[in-house]
Amino acid sequence: MVYSVSDLILIACGYLFFLFMVAWITERGWLPARLVRHPAVYVFSLGVYASAWAVYGSVGYAYQYGYNFLSYFLGISGVFLLAPILLAPILRLTTTYQLSSLADLFAFRYRSRLAGAMTTIIMLIGVLPLLALQLKAVAESIQILSGTADPRDLAAGFCLMMVIFAILFGARHATAREKHEGLVVAIAMESLIKLLAFGAVALLGLYGVFDGPESLGNWLDDHPEMLSRLYYPLQDGTWHSMIMAFFVSAVVLPHMFYMAFTENLNPRALITASWALPLMFLVMALCVPVILWAAAASNAPTSPDYYALGIGMVTGGHGAILGYIAGLAGASGMLIVATLALSGMCLNHLVLPASPLHQGKNLYRNLLWTRRILIAAILALAYLFYRFTGTEHTLVELGVLSFVATLQFVPGLIGALFWPSGNRNGLFAGLVVGFLLWLLLLLLPITYPQWQFQGLMELLGMRFQTGASQWHHVAIASVTANTLIYAIVSIVTPMSRAEQNAAQACAVDSLRRPYRWELEAKSVDDFIDALTQPLGPITATREVEMALRDLRLPRTETRPYALRRLRDQLETNLSGLLGPSVSHQLMDDHLPYLPEEEQSSSEDIQFIESRLEQYRDRLSGLAAELDGLRRFHRQTLLELPMGVISLGADREIIGWNRAMEELTGITAADTIGSRLADLDPPWGDFLTQFSHDDNPHQPQQSLEVDRQTRWLSLHKSEVLGTGTSEQAGGQVVVIEDITELRHMEAHLAHNERLASIGRLAAGVAHEIGNPVTAIACLAQNLDSETDAEEQLESSQQILEQTRRITRIVESLVTFSHSGGIKHSQHVPVNIRDTVDEAVSLLLLDPDHRQQPFNNQCEPEHWVQGDPQRLLQVFINLLGNAADASADKQPVIIRCEAADEVLDVIVEDQGHGIPDELRDALFEPFVTSKPPGRGTGLGLALVYSIIEEHLGAIRVESPITEQGGTRFIIRLPMHAPTSGV
């Protein structure tokens, strides 16, 4: 069946419009995020690898080179089967440092703009034949199906469509940090359509040309030459070089790098792709021999490259359209993604370093438009390549040109990941030699057959075959020369320090060892000011704020450690926008570190530790054992029940353990990386003073924290460097909080004083009691024996004074008896009733008759204790409260139950307790009452009784601005189950 050109163009437009809609719907967020980020979408999007080469070229390749065609599919399958080892490190690097292409990776790893530029140029030249292949495939398929039109004009039209679509969905954001979800889903859909259409063509061959697998088997029996044609090329030894070429191209080809790493929406999907992508390519590869045999059996009227169309043309119906759509899907997907990737590379490595574009006012718009122009330019170049050289060559020849070109990046890539000693000189030398060999031995002989290089070689006494048929020799020769030169030059030439750092950052088996250099900028505002000059105020502010958000740092950040992280993050983010070389230069020019002579740099241990945490799963053997040991020591230090601070040589805090967090209330995250002096008061001055003090031990230092005195013992020790300049030593400070110990000592001393006073009181009471009784008797006698007014008054006064002495003696006796009560005599005591009883007793006293008492305790509040002694406690406390209160000021008694304790709170609104008495309030003979009104034994007695009841008492005064005192008695609650 013959189609008109307009029909075929309409199908192409319709197909692209359908993809456009898929991408548009995704961009609008109409598809659920779960679906968009599903690993299957990622796997299918990687199907972009299967370009028109897979649909058309591989059948032609199978016809020409037999089973060697499988190397195309096995190469990428091998790469993804080894994804956890080969691709995961690249994915980690590209996401960590915002690297969007191989050129970005090389420029970052080799710290060289030239490396990026050279990679871009070689990649662009190398991939042009592959782009031209796609244009040729689509144009020629239209020509075959229509039988008329000039494919060169068709290719021009198709090229234009590709420009529009690539810009619409790939160049709408300026920075690589924003993923193109629409593009990813559209490309995934494209791969699915490609797979289904290609599979349908194979099924058409199997059941349309043959009558199923059995019929195919019979046909093969009748045509053994078809099978031997398939097997024979396996013996010629090109197998290994082919696998290698396709293996490498699956990673370094710009569209594969872009889809696998730059547009990766879900890193874990890479693991799914490790088996799912090989499965997808297995299905495609399975279709190839079936299509080949079906076309051969049916004498398809096309060249082997287009057998996928030929089968449909032979079987009739619209079968040919299936092959056409499969080819269209393969070609358009590859063209769009490769062009986007190449435009990014050209922008970052050729345009930006050479132009002041990033200094313009509207940076984002400039970048976007430049990128769009580059997309159009690259596709135009691909068209020109096709127009002037590609029309005469088979798809196989064009594909081979590109695949061998990409091989030249192998030594550089392996060096970047696995060999930290590889340097930029080696890369340049290797790339130049490898590229020249490719150019002279493959590109020129294929595109200009009149090129007489072979004659030149023979003149030099070398016999070397060039051209497409000998491509595997060229591949081996160029890669071997490239690798050897890369290795030799890297070994004999020196490496800069910046390159060494970048090499460590990229290397799979080592950690970056950054140094704690100090920045000239001291605050976030300094950062914005510094970047305003190159980026403009709006972009500078936006980028700094974005980096702060990424790191979850506040705008007020001034810690040197945090500012260093901010600089790294900014460099990473700007790398996504401007490429790593421009970004690195920008940072060096505008946010420089202090000159080395002005600072003592040492290793950034904190950063190394955080990296080690990330790499935990990747350690094995001795390294894992050492890491386990490191963790154990670190944990020991962290959990040590004493505060430990580690300081670097420049007195920056590099360690702050849990005990320090509890002691100071400042978290490690807030302190790490700052200087001691920057800590919140009072810790900053206190610790700085000690750190600089000559005395390494300062026991029992007092420090006022939150209006409370804390007692601390401080010790420090200098940590000497281990000999290398990287570890300049530092200081370790150990802080012991002895506040509790001090309180306990004071408590013991207090109890001891009470006990000795008790013994003294008992003796005094006994000794004084007898003479006082005698004096009282004598005074009573005197009273009864005389009528003289004066003597009577004297005797009354004597009696009054002896009663007073008796009261004092009685209270001394009571006090001295405290502590003698056994806990076994304790019974459940209802606090509310006890308080009521104390109140009613107090109200008998004429002094307290007008005093309002407000007992708010609940009837269910019970404690275990001695009712009489607890009554004594409340009489003393309430009496004191009443004495302190002015008329009609109520005394409030309330209870608060918590867990297994009961807090009984006695509050008055009196004059409060003078500061000088507060600390000694529970000492005997301490009173705020005027002489003659109190003995000063009441509260000491209360204290003793509460202690007996295994409780505690404390005082708060003043409780308001006007005064007031609050006594809080904590007593063990009586459990209600004990049968009250």
Next chain:
Amino acid sequence: MYTDRLLIIFILGTYLLSPAIIDWWSEGGRAWYRPYLIWLGLIALSYWIAKSKDVDGL
């Protein structure tokens, strides 16, 4: 510290076994699908590895 043992074993194994595999494959005759069987076996192995552990903390 971190050794790509799996990679080394895979490459060495492929190198050592490749002549035997290609011979077996070439003698397939009508069983032209033999390479696909090996391929399918590798995919199953990869699926099992991906399922059995959290590969490289991804």
